[in-house]
Amino acid sequence: xxxVEQSPQNLTAQEGExxxxxxxxxxxxxALHWLQQHPGGGIVSLFMLSSGKxxxxxxxxxxxxxxxxxxxHITASHPRDSAVYICAVGAGNEKLTFGTGTRLTxxx
Amino acid sequence: xxGVTQTPRYLIKTRGQQVTLSCSPISGxxxxxxxxxxxxxxxxxxFEYFSETQxxxxxxxxxxxxxQFSNSRSEMNVSTLELGDSALYLCASSKREGGxxxxxxxxxxxxxxx
Numbered sequence: 001x002x003x004v005e006q007s008p009q010n011l012t013a014q015e016g017e018x019x020x021x022x023x024x025x026x027x028x029x030x031a032l033h034w035l036q037q038h039p040g041g042g043i044v045s046l047f048m049l050s051s052g053k054x055x056x057x058x059x060x061x062x063x064x065x066x067x068x069x070x071x072x073h074i075t076a077s078h079p080r081d082s083a084v085y086i087c088a089v090g091a092g093n094e095k096l097t098f099g100t101g102t103r104l105t106x107x108x
Numbered sequence: 109x110x111g112v113t114q115t116p117r118y119l120i121k122t123r124g125q126q127v128t129l130s131c132s133p134i135s136g137x138x139x140x141x142x143x144x145x146x147x148x149x150x151x152x153x154x155f156e157y158f159s160e161t162q163x164x165x166x167x168x169x170x171x172x173x174x175x176q177f178s179n180s181r182s183e184m185n186v187s188t189l190e191l192g193d194s195a196l197y198l199c200a201s202s203k204r205e206g207g208x209x210x211x212x213x214x215x216x217x218x219x220x221x222x
Binding site for chain 1: 139141143145150151152153156158163164166196198200202209210211212213215216218
């Protein structure tokens with residue numbers, strides 16, 4: 001069993017839909033990261049969470065430390081949100097353990 | 109502020125050769141981490157350097173090595189290349205924020221081993 005599990009693996013939605021991507025982890029962590037990777041490879045850090053909830057524009061990330069679970073939400077999805085979203089956990093150092101990613105496709 | 113830069117962006121090598129990849133972190137960031145991304149294994153941590161010292165290491169063979177210079181620039185080296193080393197190699201520089209280290213990724217070096 002992987003230390004970090006993401007679901008779904010693939011998600012296709014219509015423009016404007018509310019999107020939820022889930023991440024569960026089995027190890028103790030100090031922070032959880034949500035990353036976005038576009039075709040071509042570049043990775044952008046969206047959020048780093050150790051508790052509660054963070055919001056940036058149309059993106060919201062939540063974490064429940066007791067349940068070892070985090071969600072990434074996208075409101076009013078847009079085709080430019082199409083990317084791979086990766087959850088990663090850190091245990092107090094820079095060594096991140098990654099989920100396998102969720103490939104999101106938003107259809108106009 | 110300039111982002112993380114990696115050179116070269118693309119590289120083609122043959123089995124048995126060695127390769128050196130370079131990463132320049134964001135100014136002021138002293139930590140540099142390296143990652144390998146393959147379709148089969150996804151993203152995996154290689155190693156992390158801080159102030160010229162390797163601080164963390166992933167589960168990769170000794171053919172993978174790295175170093176960091178006094179200006180925080182880092183290089184990673186892969187010797188005796190194998191076909192399975194074909195991957196996207198990403199570096200990230202980081203700063204501590206709250207309970208974790210926010211990481212800023214470079215564009216990656218895509219290595220193809222023939």
